[in-house]
Structure formats: C-alpha cells, structure tokens
Amino acid sequence: MLYREAGQFKTSYAADQQIFPIRQDRIAIGLILVVAALVVPMVASEYWIKAILIPFLIFSLAALGLNILTGYAGQLSLGSAAFMAVGAFAAYNFMGRIEGMPVLLAFVGGGLSAAAVGILFGLPSLRIKGFYLAVATLAAQFFIVWALTKFGWFSMDSSSGVITAQEIQILGYRFDTPISLYLLVLTIVAVMALAAKNMVRSSVGRAWMAVRDMDVAAEVIGIRIMHTKLLAFAISSFYCGVAGALYAYAYLGTVEPEGFNLDLSFKILFMIIIGGVGSIMGSFLGAAFIVLLPIFLDVLIQDFLTGLLPPSISSNLQLMVFGGLIIFFLIVEPHGLARLWQIGKEKLRLWPFPH
Amino acid sequence: MSEQNQNGRRVGEVILDLQNISLRFGGVKALTDISFNVKEHEIRAIIGPNGAGKSSMLNVINGVYHPQEGRIVFHGEERKKMEPHMAATQGIARTFQNIALFKGMSVLDNIMTGRITKMKCGFLEQALYLGRAQKEELAHREKVEEVIDFLEIQHIRKTPVGRLPYGLQKRVELGRALAAEPSLLLLDEPMAGMNVEEKQDMCRFILDVNDQFGTTIVLIEHDMGVVMDISDRVVVLDYGKKIGDGTPDDVRNNQEVISAYLGVAH
Numbered sequence: 001m002l003y004r005e006a007g008q009f010k011t012s013y014a015a016d017q018q019i020f021p022i023r024q025d026r027i028a029i030g031l032i033l034v035v036a037a038l039v040v041p042m043v044a045s046e047y048w049i050k051a052i053l054i055p056f057l058i059f060s061l062a063a064l065g066l067n068i069l070t071g072y073a074g075q076l077s078l079g080s081a082a083f084m085a086v087g088a089f090a091a092y093n094f095m096g097r098i099e100g101m102p103v104l105l106a107f108v109g110g111g112l113s114a115a116a117v118g119i120l121f122g123l124p125s126l127r128i129k130g131f132y133l134a135v136a137t138l139a140a141q142f143f144i145v146w147a148l149t150k151f152g153w154f155s156m157d158s159s160s161g162v163i164t165a166q167e168i169q170i171l172g173y174r175f176d177t178p179i180s181l182y183l184l185v186l187t188i189v190a191v192m193a194l195a196a197k198n199m200v201r202s203s204v205g206r207a208w209m210a211v212r213d214m215d216v217a218a219e220v221i222g223i224r225i226m227h228t229k230l231l232a233f234a235i236s237s238f239y240c241g242v243a244g245a246l247y248a249y250a251y252l253g254t255v256e257p258e259g260f261n262l263d264l265s266f267k268i269l270f271m272i273i274i275g276g277v278g279s280i281m282g283s284f285l286g287a288a289f290i291v292l293l294p295i296f297l298d299v300l301i302q303d304f305l306t307g308l309l310p311p312s313i314s315s316n317l318q319l320m321v322f323g324g325l326i327i328f329f330l331i332v333e334p335h336g337l338a339r340l341w342q343i344g345k346e347k348l349r350l351w352p353f354p355h
Numbered sequence: 356m357s358e359q360n361q362n363g364r365r366v367g368e369v370i371l372d373l374q375n376i377s378l379r380f381g382g383v384k385a386l387t388d389i390s391f392n393v394k395e396h397e398i399r400a401i402i403g404p405n406g407a408g409k410s411s412m413l414n415v416i417n418g419v420y421h422p423q424e425g426r427i428v429f430h431g432e433e434r435k436k437m438e439p440h441m442a443a444t445q446g447i448a449r450t451f452q453n454i455a456l457f458k459g460m461s462v463l464d465n466i467m468t469g470r471i472t473k474m475k476c477g478f479l480e481q482a483l484y485l486g487r488a489q490k491e492e493l494a495h496r497e498k499v500e501e502v503i504d505f506l507e508i509q510h511i512r513k514t515p516v517g518r519l520p521y522g523l524q525k526r527v528e529l530g531r532a533l534a535a536e537p538s539l540l541l542l543d544e545p546m547a548g549m550n551v552e553e554k555q556d557m558c559r560f561i562l563d564v565n566d567q568f569g570t571t572i573v574l575i576e577h578d579m580g581v582v583m584d585i586s587d588r589v590v591v592l593d594y595g596k597k598i599g600d601g602t603p604d605d606v607r608n609n610q611e612v613i614s615a616y617l618g619v620a621h
Contacts, residue, residue, distance in 0.1 A: 013496045014489070195482040202481035202492060203467070203474040210457050210468050217455035220417060221535065222443030222472035231478060278459065 003348045019197055036186055041179045049178040056291045057182075057189045058246045063271040063283035064196055065239025070269075071278035072200055073232035074212025075125050076133055079140035080240050080268045085260035086114040086144060087241025088248035089154050092163045096156050103168050107188070107245045114241025115234040117144070122233025126226050141262055148257035155257075162256040165249040181250045188246065192239060197280050199235070208232050209278075274329055276338025285337040297321055364587060367395030370571060371416065371539060376425035378411055378595075385411045386422065386595045393539070398565055398572045400582045402606075403592035404615060409575045410452060412592065413541045416573070417449055418442040430538075444472045448537035450528045452544045452575075458517040462508060462527050465516055466499045469534030502530045505567075506560060522553040529560060533568075540564065542574040546581060554578065558585055583607065591615070 003024050010016040020026045044053065066080045091110030094101050121140035125133050148154045148161055155161040168175040168184070175181050199205050207228045210218035219225050248255045267290060275286020297318045305314055333340050371393040378386040386408045393399045401409045414420040415427070418437045427434040429445065448469070457465050474495060480488040503512055506526050511519060516527055525545060532540055545561065546554045558581060564570050576582050582589060583603040591599035591606055593615040599606045606612055 013493050013500070017492065017496065198484035198488075199478060199482045202478075202484065202488060203471055203476070204478040204481050206460070206464055206468045207471060209460050209464070210471075213457035213459050214455045216419070217451060217457070218468075219439045220419065220443060220449055221469055221531070222440045223468075224438075224440050235478070 003345065005349065019201070033190065037183065041182065046178050049182045052291065052295065054182055054185055054251050056287055057185045058243050058251055059268065059271060059291055060284045060287040061189050061192060061246065062240050062243035062268050063275065063287050064193060064280065065236045065243060066268050067272045067277065067279070067283045068196060068239065069232050069236035071272055072205060072212065073208035073229060075229060075232060076130060077137040078134050078262070078265050078269065079121060079137040081260040081262065081264035082141045082144035083114045083118055083237040083240035084244025084247060085148055085257055086117045087111055087244030088255060089148055089163065090114065090241070091245035092165065092248065093154070093156065095166045103170060107242055110245040111238040111241040114244065115238040118233040118237025119230050122230050125229050125233065141265055145257045145260060160256065162254060163248065164254045168249055185246055185250050188242065192242065193280060200280065204231070270326065274326065274336055276336030279336070279338035281341065282336050282338030285341070289337065293322060293325065294318055364396055364565070366397045366587060369393070370395045370430055372428040374426040376415060376422045378415060378420055378422040384595050386415070389592070389597045391590045391597065391600055393571060393573055395571055396565065396569050397587040398574065398585055400586035400589045401573065401575045401592060402582055402589060407592040408595040409592055410543055413449060413543055413573070413575065417447045417541060443535065446538035447541065448532035448535045449541035450532050450543060450545060452547065454524045454528055456516045456524055456528055456531070459515065461513050461515055463499065463512045465527055466502055466530045466534045467495060469531040470495045470498065472535065499534055502533050506530045522549055525549070525557065533564065537570060540570050540572045542572060544575050544577065546576060546578055554581065561585065
C-alpha cells in the first residue's frame with residue numbers, strides 16, 4: 001500500500017482536525033499499538049522488556065514532559081530529573097504513609113506534587129528567559145536532590161535517602177512480572193501521550209506556542225502570559241513526576257536521590273533535541289535513540305572489536321561514538337528525528353516522482 | 356444618531372476618547388499632552404515623521420504602555436490600570452509594524468490563536484478532547500474559516516507562516532486580529548514594504564472590514580496617498596505632540612503639518 005492521501009477528501013472540520021488526518025497514518029499507529037500491547041509481550045525476552053522497553057517508555061514520558069515545557073512553551077529547563085525525583089519520592093510517601101493507598105492514585109499524587117514544585121521553580125520564568133531561566137531551573141535540580149538527601153522525612157528515614165518501591169497492586173492484581181509492569185507502563189504512557197497531543201492541538205497548546213514564538217504579540221491577543229507559562233511548568237512537571245514514579249516503581253525498584261542527578265536531566269534534554277523540539281512523536285524517537293544507541297554500540301563493540309582494540313579504548317569508544325553522533329545530528333538536522341520523519345513522509349507522498 | 360460622512364460611512368458616537376495623554380520613558384518624552392477621539396465605524400489615521408510617537412500611541416491604546424498623565428475613555432468607561440490581555444477581552448485587536456506572527460505555527464493555528472479570549476474550555480477538558488472541548492474547537496474553526504475566506508488565503512491555511520512571503524504574512528496577521536472580532540482594530544503600518552498591488556489588496560481588505568463588519572479602525576501609515584484616500588480623519592503627531600487633526604483635506608493644508616514634513620525655511 002502506497003503512502004498516498006489522494007482520494008481522501010475531508011468533508012467536515014472534525015475530519016480535518018483529527019490527530020492523524022491521513023488514513024495510512026491511522027493504520028500505522030493502530031498497528032504499532034497492537035504490536036506493543038499484544039505481540040511484544042509474547043515474543044520479547046525478559047531482558048528486552050526489563051532493560052530496554054520499560055526504560056524507553058518511561059524516558060519517553062519524561063521527554064514528553066520536557067517537550068511540553070521547552071518545545072511547546074519555549075521555556076528552557078535543566079531540572080527535569082529533579083521533577084522526576086519529586087514524583088518518585090512523593091509517590092513513595094503516599095504509598096508508605098497512607099494505609100491502603102491505591103498505587104495509581106499515588107502516581108497521580110506524585111505527579112501533582114511535582115507539578116506544585118514545578119510551579120514554584122517556574123516562577124522565575126515570569127521575569128527571565130533563555131539561558132538565565134535554564135540556570136534558575138538548574139537551581140531546582142541541585143536544591144531538590146540535596147533536600148531529598150538531607151531530610152530523612154522525604155525517604156521515611158531510610159539510610160542516605162534510598163527508597164525501595166512498594167509492591168504494585170491494582171484491584172487485587174499484583175504487578176510483579178516484567179510483562180505486567182511493561183503493560184502497565186505502556187498504558188499510562190499511551191494515555192498521557194494522547195492527552196498531551198490533545199492539549200497541544202487545542203487552545204492551551206496554541207497559547208504555549210504563541211508565548212514561545214512571540215510573547216508580546218501573544219499578550220496583545222489576550223493570552224495571560226503568567227498563567228500560560230506556569231501552566232506549562234505544572235503540566236510538564238506532572239509528566240516528569242509520573243515518569244519519575246514509574247522509574248522507581250516499574251523500572252529500578254530501588255532509587256536514591258542521586259539517581260536523579262543533572263546527568264539524567266541532560267539525558268532527557270538530549271532526547272528532545274535529538275528527537276525533535278516541539279513534537280510529541282519526537283519525544284519517543286529521541287528516547288528510543290538515547291536508550292537504544294548505547295546498547296547497540298555495546299553489542300557492536302563487544303562482538304566485533306573486542307580483540308582488535310585495547311580495553312582502555314573500547315570501553316570509551318561507546319561514549320566517543322555517542323558524542324559524535326549527537327554532533328552529527330545537530331548539524332545535519334537541528335530539528336531532530338521528527339523533522340527527518342516529516343521530510344521522509346513528504347517525499348514518500350510524491351514518490352517515485354520528484355515533484 | 357449616525358450621520359453619513361463624505362466617504363459614505365455612517366460614523367457613530369465617540370467610542371475611544373484620549374484626553375491629555377502624556378507618556379515618558381525616564382527623561383524621554385514620548386507623548387506630550389495629546390488628545391483626540393475615535394468615532395464608531397470610522398477609519399482614523401495617525402501620521403507623522405519617524406519617531407513622532409505613533410506606535411507609542413497605539414501601545415497606550417491597547418494597554419502595553421501606561422501613560423503617566425491623561426484619561427482614556429473606551430466605550431464610555433474610564434480605563435483603570437490594565438494589562439494588554441485585558442484590552443483584548445474588551446475588543447481591541449492590533450497588528451504590528453514588524454510582523455509579529457507565531458512563526459512555528461501554521462496559518463490556521465495563528466488565526467485560531469486570535470480567538471483565544473473566546474475559548475472557555477480548561478486544559479483538562481482539552482486534554483480529553485471530548486464533548487465540549489471538541490465542539491468548541493470546531494465552532495471556532497468555522498469562524499476562522501470565514502476569516503480565511505474573507506482574506507482569500509485558503510490555499511495556505513496549513514502552511515507554517517515562516518515560509519510565506521512578506522505580503523501574505525501581513526495578511527495573516529490581519530486575519531489573526533480579525534479572528535477576535537474586535538470592535539476597535541489598530542493597524543501599525545499595514546502597508547509598509549509592500550508593492551503597489553499588495554497595497555491595493557490591503558486597502559481593499561481594510562475598507563471591506565470597515566464596511567462589512569463595521570469595525571472601527573485606527574491605522575498608522577506612511578503612504579500619504581493611502582492615508583488621504585481611505586481615512587475619515589487624520590491625527591498628525593510630531594515629536595510626541597499633536598500638530599494637526601481633521602479631515603484629510605484640512606490636514607493637507609495645515610501649515611504646521613507641511614512644515615513638519617517638508618521643513619521650514621530659516
């Protein structure tokens with residue numbers, strides 16, 4: 001089946017405004033969801049699910065959160081990992097302190113706590129922009145990790161702030177196998193991705209993009225700048241917070257505040273830069289790139305180059321190739337993988353003709 | 356109440372009255388003691404040499420700048436301290452001298468953004484995109500399509516505005532302002548940098564807006580031919596002071612205006 005939209009006429013605005021106006025896209029996304037939900041659990045090995053797919057989905061969610069803030073609302077942030085930490089630790093506290101707390105509610109609570117902290121650290125954005133704002137969010141990054149380590153209350157007085165996630169149980173069903181955890185994460189991520197897409201195609205999203213592109217004009221049109229920016233911080237942090245809770249509960253099991261350090265923030269930032277700033281799909285592509293590439297390089301180096309290179313080089317080769325690829329991508333396509341995908345689709349619509 | 360003026364427009368009551376406006380930035384006097392009014396349905400031009408304070412005047416009207424002295428009465432109500440977004444909800448829309456479109460968004464999204472003060476759904480409803488949020492979105496889309504038809508830009512509705520030529524960008528910006536269904540439309544040099552045909556198109560749109568929607572228009576323009584042709588009354592500013600006010604013919608023959616534009620023999 002060729003990728004063509006010829007013959008697909010829109011007769012209503014509703015048809016024109018759906019998320020995937022082209023039929024082939026709808027079929028493709030349906031297939032991906034079916035494969036992810038039904039085929040993957042049957043064929044993927046435990047290692048794949050636990051070490052690759054679950055972290056990929058969780059990072060996609062965190063990248064989605066940062067993309068809402070940075071890509072759509074144009075506010076640069078280096079604190080995503082800290083907001084993840086707030087989500088993880090808040091969910092842990094909700095679970096540990098409230099008897100019989102439903103775990104999904106605890107995740108939402110984690111997200112809401114992160115949103116509250118996000119609003120607090122988003123306040124400087126009302127005064128400062130760009131690099132200066134990035135530095136202000138850097139303060140959030142360091143302060144939050146420090147506070148979680150310093151005050152035992154946050155980790156319910158465990159040693160050096162390490163928390164061990166409680167068991168996940170929903171309606172009596174225990175999520176203890178990798179496959180069940182994978183399906184739980186997949187559901188949450190799919191629902192939240194859909195919600196994000198709906199927001200960015202509605203007036204909330206247009207207000208964010210208006211503030212990003214031209215804030216003076218946005219204000220004159222009637223957009224309340226303060227409200228719009230803080231909402232972006234809140235929703236972005238909510239996404240990061242839920243991602244953080246999942247990171248602790250569905251992926252690692254045991255985390256310490258230091259696990260949510262600046263490195264992780266940068267990793268999420270790289271994901272949206274490589275995947276595509278201001279694109280929902282880009283968040284997923286970027287997360288896939290950052291999660292999969294090191295594993296791919298590891299396998300490649302171990303299988304083919306172990307004998308050829310001294311270990312001191314081969315162990316660092318991965319980092320070198322990784323860095324090189326990031327620079328390559330930024331030069332070739334600064335708008336990320338999502339833009340490459342877009343260009344590819346536009347070419348495909350005309351293929352095999354050049355015009 | 357309404358009378359026909361020489362251009363055949365029904366000019367109504369005064370809807371915007373500016374009284375003794377003075378605006379200073381530190382020691383710089385941008386506007387000094389300026390008074391004029393705008394009547395309903397009329398096209399009011401503000402002209403003057405560069406740096407005369409024309410854009411500052413528009414910024415005062417839509418609440419970006421707050422004058423230190425003077426009163427602003429809009430629709431019979433004296434304005435208290437306000438933010439620009441409040442001017443938008445009161446029905447004042449504007450375009451900018453340098454195009455201020457949202458570059459990353461499509462033409463359609465840009466014009467949809469113009470209707471933002473009329474959209475009532477919260478972000479949660481929009482995240483779910485069911486029922487009310489979807490209905491609202493579609494209802495506004497229909498209104499926006501009317502604006503798109505009116506400005507004859509159907510063929511570019513899905514194009515990112517950054518890719519459009521200058522003349523079309525100006526037209527999209529007008530569309531974004533129109534989408535808000537303003538009662539008062541401020542146009543800051545709508546024809547700057549255009550060629551003759553683009554200027555004719557833009558003039559036609561401005562006159563049509565005024566005629567069909569009854570929108571009151573305040574415009575700044577440097578092309579005297581255009582100003583004298585389409586406006587009902589003209590205010591002339593120079594160095595932040597008002598030096599002339601009246602019909603195009605009055606202004607054309609005003610000695611002070613001629614001196615400001617052409618210089619005086621010493």
